[in-house]
Amino acid sequence: MRIGELSRRTGVSVPTVKYYVREGLLPAGRLSSPNQASYDASHERRLRLIRALMDVGGLSVAGIRDVLDAVDDAERPVHKVLGEAADRLAARRTGEPDAEWESARDTVAELVGRRGWRVGPAGPQTEALVGALAALRRVGHEGFEMLLDDYADAAERIAEADLGYVARNSKRDALVESAVVGTVLGDAILSALRRLAHVDASARAFGEAQGGADRDGAPGGEGAAEGE
CATH class of the missing domain: 1.10.1660.10 (Multidrug-efflux Transporter Regulator; Chain: A; Domain 2)
Structure with a gap:
């Protein structure tokens, strides 16, 4: 063509x-x-x-080039390609370390050790988690860390599902592409599903008590206002 x-x-x-x-x-x-x-x-x-x-993935041209270079490198193990895609998605650290950052780093190290995860101690994904926990601490929501193992349980199940999809492909090029797609676009799918589940959980917990859910499933909203 x-x-x-x-x-x-x-x-x-x-x-x-x-x-x-x-x-x-x-x-x-x-x-x-x-x-x-x-x-x-x-x-x-x-x-x-x-x-x-x-x-959908929000990658820059430079980031896409790095990911595609990894995809096209026949000598690079699939695990390394998957890591390249994950690294490009991880939030980058900004600013100088502070007390919250160092405390969050200790929490993440304990989590990784407790779960027995075979990951690098200072990789981009680890740093992204440290940064998120540090931000929670700065705004007074360090109690959210009580949910870390619940989140980790869910993350492990999702990772198993992702790799199960990847393993369906016998040819390397198809396997590698599905690994990249699952990593980059899977994040967008997971985020959207989480928000949908939040709306549903909110409607079930609070919607009926406040007069039902609006057209999007969230409590209150335009529909509630019009019925007043």
């Missing part, structure tokens, strides 16, 4: 497709004439993956 058809199929503009090629995210098309290139289904699939990583 020509670049115009690739653009129509994916909804990505021609200039953007060319930009991704220049940036090394998308392989160049096969030259069919001195000024024409043809693209195939592999280009369409890669382009859709790029857009998903960017639009």
Whole structure:
């Protein structure tokens, strides 16, 4: 297919497709004439993956390039590719360490040891968890840490489900891509499901006592106001 058809199929503009090629995210098309290139289904699939990583996963062009480089490296173990994608999603630490940060680091180290997790002591994901707990401490909600093991239980079940999906693929390229998709887009799915569950739990706990839920399932809202 020509670049115009690739653009129509994916909804990505021609200039953007060319930009991704220049940036090394998308392989160049096969030259069919001195000024024409043809693209195939592999280009369409890669382009859709790029857009998903960017639009849903929130990765930058540089982050996507690093992830795709890992995906395309046939010598890199799948575990390392999965780690690359996870590292790109982890929040980066900002600011200088303070008492809350150091205390949160101790809490995370205890959690990791208690769970027997085989993870690095100072990787981006660990630092992201430390940062989140430190922020909770700063706003006076350190009691939330009582839920850490409950969260860890749920996280382990989700991780097992993710890797079960990945293991369905026997070919390395499909396996690696599913690992990346499961890591990056799975986070978006999990976040959305959590919020939906929150709305449902809130409606069940408080909705009926306050006159029912609104059209989105949350207690109160426009529907309640109109009935007053």
